[in-house]
Amino acid sequence: MRTTGRLDARVAIVTGAAQGIGAQFARALAAEGASVVVADLLDAQPVARSIAESGGKAIAVRVDVTDPDSVRRMVAETAAQFGRLDILVNNAAIFTQLSPKPFEQIDSAEWDKVMAVNVRGTFECAKAAAPEMRKGRYGKIVNISSGTAFKGSPFLLHYVSSKGAIIAMTRCLARELGDDGIRVNTLAPGLVMSEGVLANPNLLGARATNNIATRAIKREITPEDMCGTLIYLCSPESDFVTGQVIVVDGGSAMH
Numbered sequence: 433m434r435t436t437g438r439l440d441a442r443v444a445i446v447t448g449a450a451q452g453i454g455a456q457f458a459r460a461l462a463a464e465g466a467s468v469v470v471a472d473l474l475d476a477q478p479v480a481r482s483i484a485e486s487g488g489k490a491i492a493v494r495v496d497v498t499d500p501d502s503v504r505r506m507v508a509e510t511a512a513q514f515g516r517l518d519i520l521v522n523n524a525a526i527f528t529q530l531s532p533k534p535f536e537q538i539d540s541a542e543w544d545k546v547m548a549v550n551v552r553g554t555f556e557c558a559k560a561a562a563p564e565m566r567k568g569r570y571g572k573i574v575n576i577s578s579g580t581a582f583k584g585s586p587f588l589l590h591y592v593s594s595k596g597a598i599i600a601m602t603r604c605l606a607r608e609l610g611d612d613g614i615r616v617n618t619l620a621p622g623l624v625m626s627e628g629v630l631a632n633p634n635l636l637g638a639r640a641t642n643n644i645a646t647r648a649i650k651r652e653i654t655p656e657d658m659c660g661t662l663i664y665l666c667s668p669e670s671d672f673v674t675g676q677v678i679v680v681d682g683g684s685a686m687h
Contacts, residue, residue: 438667440465443514445506447497447557448524450474452626453576456655457521457662462488464663466519469510471495473524489514497524497553500560507560517564519666522554522575525594528629532587532639543590550594551601558605562614571614572666575602577677579622582685595620599677606675615674617665622681624653648683 444461448454450472458479462468467489470476476492483490491513495506510517526549530542554575565571578595585592599618606616623629623643644650661680664670679685 438464438663438669439519442466442518442666443469443510443516444519444521444666445469445471445510445517445557445561446521446523447471447495447553449521450476450479452528453621453624453655453658454521454523455479456659457523458490459483459486459488460659460663461519461521461666462486462490464667466666467514469493469506469513471506471524473497495524497557498548500556503556503560506557507564511564516568517561518568518571520557520561520565520571520573521662521666522557522573522598524553524557525550525576527578527591528626528631530588530591534587535589538590546590546594547597550591551597554598554601558601558616562609562612565614566612569613571609571612572670573605573609573614573616574662574665575616575618577602577618577620579620579679579681579685581620582679582687602677603675610674615665615670617670617673617675618677619658619661619665620677620679620681620685621658622647622653622679622684624655624658626655643684644682646684647681651682653680653682 444466446458449458449470458468458470462483470480471493480490480492493506496502526546575598577598580592581596602618
């Protein structure tokens, strides 16, 4: 693995990193020199092992982002293993398991589950990570939203609402943490052809084709397309950027 040094000596946590976009994020951070905690409710060992086999540094940690104790243990283990925490990528979310439907057909339990993981999970992780970042007077928190929050995409009201909340949360956290040297920004992908999306027929077909047609760059989005922006937001190159949203969707949502 070639290390460019842009994130040399930095320590990063990526949640929801056992597969899909999160796994690609973890690999990209490691390729830039970061030591990476691959965190997920699923088994993240294969991703951590693949990073190590490529010459990077990574450990796998099991975490439930809706459980404050579990999140605190994740941060504690990160500090114990690597001595610090510089980067948090709040990627864990419920999306690919959902079936698009009119909002009247979304039951309250499904709404609450989406909000618990997508919104409160991001809150819990930021809350646990901030004290560790304050020790070094430096940090980068990258929250993952969605281009759907800018388009008002129908039939996924709970998901789109949760991703709108992420944008608001980012702005508030950026204000509260700026004096501590912690930058907080949002990366908002379009419909990425991740493993989970490819496995859900409800997200493919006409829905995906119509999505591509709205883009200025008319092709499918891959997980790799997200990584350049992620690395920028995690690197010193964005040290004077906070509270911002960058949409990476080929020019479908423009704001």
